[in-house]
Structures are given as structure tokens and as C-alpha cells.
Amino acid sequence: MPSEASDKGHSFGVIENTYVRDYNGYPGGMITNRGRTLDRIQPAIDRFIAPVSGTTPATTRDGQPISYNRAPAADLAPWITRFYFSRVAAPADHTLECGLFNDTAFVRIQHGGTWRAETAHGVVEGASGTMVFGPHSKRMKVQVTGSVLSFGFGLRPGACNALAEVPVADLVDRAIPCEDLGGKSDPWNAVAERASDPDFRPEDAFKALEDLLRKQVARCAARPPEAMSQNFERAAFVDPTIAVSDFARDHGIDQRRLERVVKRDFGFTPKAVLRRARALDFASLLRGVADEAEAESLALR
Secondary structure, three states: OOOOOOOOOOEEEEEOOOOOOHHHOOOOOOOEEEEEEEEOOOOOOOOOOOOOOOOOOOOOOOOOEEEEEEOOOHHOOOEEEEEEEEEOOOOOOEEEHHHHHOEEEOOOOOOOEEEEEEEEEEEEOOOOOEEEEOOOOOOOOEEEEOOEEEEEEEOOOOOHHHHOOOOOOHOOOEEHHHHHHOOOOOHHHHHHHHHHOOOOOOOHHHHHHHHHHHHHHHHHHHOOOHHHHHHHHHHHHOOOOOHHHHHHHHHOHHHHHHHHHHHHHOOHHHHHHHHHHHHHHHHHHHHOOOOOOHHHHHHHH
16 A cells, blocks of 8 residues: 555555555454554554654554555566565564555565465465565455565566466465575565665665566566556556456457456456455555545445
8 A cells, every 4th residue: 555656565564555456454453462452443553663764755644654665667667566665663572463455466575573474375474585475365464573674566467477487376365485486585685685774765675676677577588468468457447347348348359368368467357356456446445545536436336
């Protein structure tokens, strides 16, 4: 849930996208600390966490940290949705219980703190390192303990195949170490080591990531994702109530071919992609981070 009107995403209790799409919420409003259950408060509000000065540009209306986000450089836009950078301070023994609900895969580079995620293949735990989180079919339960730095980037539909030759369907509801997918985490982790310096700015991290991604694109001779997938991604963002048959007709595409391409590049059927987009829109409304001008139409959806 980022602060800027960017594409997608959310990470470990820090709001990344206040516009729409990716929702990382606390449906039960439950927050724990030192083994005790605290009073229920407004969902997704945790008074124990705070932005680290100079790294998070703003807070929500309720005072929660908002991460820094921006779109990628134009030459990387075919594969990358956006970059995010979150650095928050919390008591060393404070555990934040939250969740991830992303409509695209994310490479997340963690530094400091410990985290735990309930994935489709069981519980995954870790500390510092580079992980690939697949898109979600449902909310993934996540816990984070202590202060944490988290930054990374989202991958557009079709980018997993293009950049890593990994079918995105194999990543759904999973969190996998970069090495397990045939990648090398050292370059990404090196950026995290530099980013741990309080004077290191989000833009420094993003420029370093862009340099690494350009090398990966060149190494793979990566082709941009198919135009059909890009158009369907845009349609799901603009109006997720659209009928699949109408989209196919309006774009002069055979519906069966559309279903095959979307399943390959998104990891889900077209109907599932649109259903999740509607759920994410409504989640942003419930969370109080939807664009106020769109609130009524989101509620009607």
C-alpha cells in the first residue's frame, strides 16, 4: 500500500501503497508484544512502530509509517512495477502480526529483525536476506520482530519467465530464497548492507537495484512481456469489473488464447485475477487508504 499513486505492493507492516491494489492488513486488528495480546485497536494501526527519520517521507492519516515508492526507470518498466523502501524502528522484542496480499511477485530484500511467513509450502522463517515472494491467492500471514529494513521491487506479469525462467504459477503463495531459484543473492544483499547505514537514502538503493536489474536483463536477453498481458494488467487496475469476454472482444483476442496467456504470465485465470483486483480495491477502502474520489465506486464494486 505505498504513499504515492504507484502500482502495487506492501511489506511487513509498513504501508507501501495508499492508492490501491496490494493490501497488507490486520483483519483482526490483533497486535502482540512480549507474548501479551494488546487491546484491539483500529485495524492495521500499531503504535509501537515508527519510521526512521529521513527514510520514510510521510505517515498515514493515522500516523503509521508510509514507505518510499517510485516507478522504475523507463528502460526497466516492461519488467518492473515499482520500487519500495521501508525502514522502521520497533522494540527488539515487539512482534508485529500482519499479512501480505500482493497481485504480483516481489523481490524483497530484508535487513535486520526476524520474520515468519505462512506460505503454501509451510512456515518460512528468516532474518536478513533476499527472498522472492510470489503473487497471492489469499492473505499470507506474516510476523516481524524488531526493527527492520525492507526494500525491493515488484515484477510485472511475464517478468518471472523473462528474467529468471521461473513459471510464476510455481511461486503463488510462496516465499523462496533467491538462491533456490537459481539466482545469486550476494549482489542484492550487498545493497542491503549499504542501506543499513542511516545516511543511505532510498534513491541510492533504487539506483543500485536498477543497475543490477539492467545487468540481469542483458544477461537473459529478456524480451518484454507480451502486450496482451500488459493490457490485461492495465484493465484489471482500471476496472476489475470488466467481463473477460468483453476484454477479449475489445482487444480482438480469442478468449481461449487470452486465458492461456494470462494463466502463464499471472499464475491465475483471468477471472481469478479480476476477482482478486476487486478484493484489493475494497481492502484499500476498508483500510482507509483508497483515493477518496474513488471511494464510492470502490464500495459499489
